[in-house]
Amino acid sequence: MITIIGAGVAGPLLAYMLQKGGVECTILEADPSLHIRHQGGMLNLNENTGQAALQAAGLYQKVLDHVLPGGDALRLLGRDGAVLFEKKGNGSRPEIDRGTLRRIIIEALPENVIRWGSAVRAIERDPKGFIIRMQDDSVMQADLVIGADGAWSCLRSLLTEQKPIYSGITFIELRYRNATRNYPVAKRLVGDGLMFALTKGQGIIGHREPNDELCVYAALSLPEDNCRNELSRAALLSHFDEWAKDYQTLLADSDGVLVPRPIYALPTGRYWPRTPRATLIGDAAHLMSPFAGEGVNLAMADASDLATAILAHRDNFDAALAEYEAKMAKRTTPYQEQSAANLSLAFSYDAPRGFLDFFESLSSDPQSLPEANQR
Ligand SMILES: Cc1cc2nc3c(=O)[nH]c(=O)nc-3n(C[C@H](O)[C@H](O)[C@H](O)COP(=O)(O)OP(=O)(O)OC[C@H]3O[C@@H](n4cnc5c(N)ncnc54)[C@H](O)[C@@H]3O)c2cc1C
Numbered sequence: 557m558i559t560i561i562g563a564g565v566a567g568p569l570l571a572y573m574l575q576k577g578g579v580e581c582t583i584l585e586a587d588p589s590l591h592i593r594h595q596g597g598m599l600n601l602n603e604n605t606g607q608a609a610l611q612a613a614g615l616y617q618k619v620l621d622h623v624l625p626g627g628d629a630l631r632l633l634g635r636d637g638a639v640l641f642e643k644k645g646n647g648s649r650p651e652i653d654r655g656t657l658r659r660i661i662i663e664a665l666p667e668n669v670i671r672w673g674s675a676v677r678a679i680e681r682d683p684k685g686f687i688i689r690m691q692d693d694s695v696m697q698a699d700l701v702i703g704a705d706g707a708w709s710c711l712r713s714l715l716t717e718q719k720p721i722y723s724g725i726t727f728i729e730l731r732y733r734n735a736t737r738n739y740p741v742a743k744r745l746v747g748d749g750l751m752f753a754l755t756k757g758q759g760i761i762g763h764r765e766p767n768d769e770l771c772v773y774a775a776l777s778l779p780e781d782n783c784r785n786e787l788s789r790a791a792l793l794s795h796f797d798e799w800a801k802d803y804q805t806l807l808a809d810s811d812g813v814l815v816p817r818p819i820y821a822l823p824t825g826r827y828w829p830r831t832p833r834a835t836l837i838g839d840a841a842h843l844m845s846p847f848a849g850e851g852v853n854l855a856m857a858d859a860s861d862l863a864t865a866i867l868a869h870r871d872n873f874d875a876a877l878a879e880y881e882a883k884m885a886k887r888t889t890p891y892q893e894q895s896a897a898n899l900s901l902a903f904s905y906d907a908p909r910g911f912l913d914f915f916e917s918l919s920s921d922p923q924s925l926p927e928a929n930q931r
Contacts, residue, residue, distance in 0.1 A: 559584060559688065559698035561711055563624070563670050565654070566838030567704030568661040571669050573613050573863030579870065584688070585723035586675035590662055595770055596729070598750075598763045599657065599852045600649040600698035604793045606853030606886075607650075611830045611858035618660055619652060621817075624766055627651030629749030632911055637745075637800040640908065641915045645749050653766055654852065676710050685833055694778075695730060700873050702862070704855075707820060709840035716828035720820035720843050723899060724826060727773035727781040727817040731809040731897060741805045746770050753803070754908040758795060760803060773817070777904070783818040783838075819845050819899070826894040827885050835877045837862055842888045846900060858884050 558574065560567045563585035574581050600605050601619070610616035628645035645651075662670065675691040680702060688696040703711030707720055735743040745751060746762035753760045759775040776795055792814060793807055821844045829837070835841075838855030863885050865876040901910035 557582065557698055558700045558702065559686075559696070560702045560704050561676050561688075561709075562703065562705035562838075562840070563587070563658075563662065563672075563861065564704060564706055564838065565658050565661065565852050566840075566854070566859045567702075568658065568670070569609065569613060569666060569836060569856050569859035570704065570863050571899070572615070572664050574612075574866060575669065577863065577867040579866060581669065584674040584676055584690075585669045585672055587728070588673040588690075590659065590669055590672075594655065596731075597654050597881075598627060598651045598765055599654050600622065600749070600849050602649060602850060602853045604622065604654075605850060605857040609853075609856035612860045612864070613661075613844075615661065615664060618664075619657060620650065622656050622660065623647075623650035624764070625653050627747045627750075627764060629745045629747060629751070630915065631751045632908055632915055633641065633656065633745065633751060633753040634908070635753060635755050635799050635803075637802050640912050642747070649849075651749065657852070663677070667681070669893055673797075676705070678713055679711055681714075694702060702739060702834070703836040703840040704838050706839045707843045709836060711834065712828070712836055712840055715831050715834060715836065716826075718822055718826050720822055722780040722783065723819040723821060724777055724780075725757075725775055725819045725845075725899065726778045727775050727819060728787055729815040729817055731812055732770040732909045733768070733811050735768050739770065739806075739809070741802050742770055742810075743907060744771065745802055745806055750910060752769060752902070752908070753799075754902050754905055754911055756905050759798075759902060759907070760799075760806070761923075768872075772806065772810070777903070778818075784816055787814050787816060787878050789814070821845050821892070824896060825885075825889045827881065830874075830878055830881065832874055835862065835881060837884075841884065842892060844892050844895040845899045847898035848891045850891045850895070854888055854891060856888060883930050 558581035560583045563583045567583050571581050571583050610619055626645040628649045628651050630643045632641040677691045678689045680687045684700040686701045703709045730740040732742050752763040757777040762772040837858035862880040865880040869876040
């Protein structure tokens with residue numbers, strides 16, 4: 557039996573492609589149900605990774621029905637509120653809500669594939685494969701085990717000593733519902749798609765979401781021993797007291813609690829030695845900062861490549877895993893490098909200079925730039 561741990565995005569896409577190819581599998585997922593946890597955040601679907609994987613699975617058209625029109629617009633603002641760069645969305649990197657993407661894939665699966673409320677506590681080797689120990693003390697056996705269990709994968713510790721390393725930056729997530737009526741300043745600052753305002757060691761990153769909702773991350777330099785602690789609104793504001801008044805208004809009020817999301821990454825280019833009958837996909841394999849915009853895209857590319865390899869080598873799982881891992885490592889390392897480089901650039905001593913140069917180099921269409929940049 558093939559056992560996949562984790563029903564984020566990677567696990568369900570892998571299971572969907574395996575089932576479609578006639579290979580049975582089960583997903584063990586800690587969450588008790590699909591809708592229990594807000595999966596928040598907009599994600600861009602990139603052509604060579606996420607889009608290609610969804611096309612291989614035959615789900616891309618379904619996903620396209622749910623993209624946010626114009627959501628791939630991009631703007632860079634100064635700490636004084638000035639617009640430094642602006643580009644309208646053109647649909648080349650469609651934006652979709654992460655929860656919607658996950659739901660579409662999960663709803664395409666037969667109902668009994670995911671065992672909700674099944675948190676894995678530990679995994680051990682056994683002459684026949686693996687013994688999986690569950691949080692409720694029950695025990696399962698698996699012939700082939702695939703860790704799609706995200707940043708803090710429990711399978712990873714069986715394969716390698718590599719652990720995620722804290723970047724020094726924590727995102728504080730703020731949410732704004734009914735933005736047009738309740739948060740007009742936030743709505744104006746964020747604009748139609750993705751907004752960055754960056755300075756040394758700090759930033760504000762905002763995203764328009766469907767249903768008139770906004771998601772904003774206030775990025776702070778925090779020590780690791782303090783990066784998960786609850787932050788008061790006053791403490792958050794004190795980090796931005798030299799920023800323009802509109803940003804103070806943005807941060808002073810939002811819906812719900814402030815959620816800290818520390819940014820961790822696995823070391824670049826270091827994976828795990830080939831291990832019989834076990835492998836990792838998605839964040840479990842190569843957690844990286846969101847600054848390459850590729851995490852979910854690579855997770856789906858892994859799922860697609862692993863499913864293709866297993867279906868091609870049904871009688872030899874280890875040949876399939878070796879083929880998948882070689883392809884995954886070759887594809888992933890450049891994105892890990894890019895994500896680390898972009899993170900440094902975003903918060904470097906002369907920020908936002910590096911991002912401005914980067915965005916301008918990407919923009920081949922001068923019509924898309926604001927007047928101030930067309931000189
Ligand atoms: C702030 C932020 C912004 C981002 N922006 C982007 C972006 O713009 N573009 C992009 O491509 N990516 C982005 N990402 C990255 C993206 O969200 C992840 O790369 C992607 O969700 C990884 O998917 P996954 O399926 O590998 O893991 P996850 O989505 O983390 O899923 C892991 C699943 O495993 C389950 N699980 C964990 N442990 C256990 C256990 N012991 N037993 C059973 N189940 C378990 C969890 O409950 C979860 O459902 C962003 C990430 C962050 C933090």
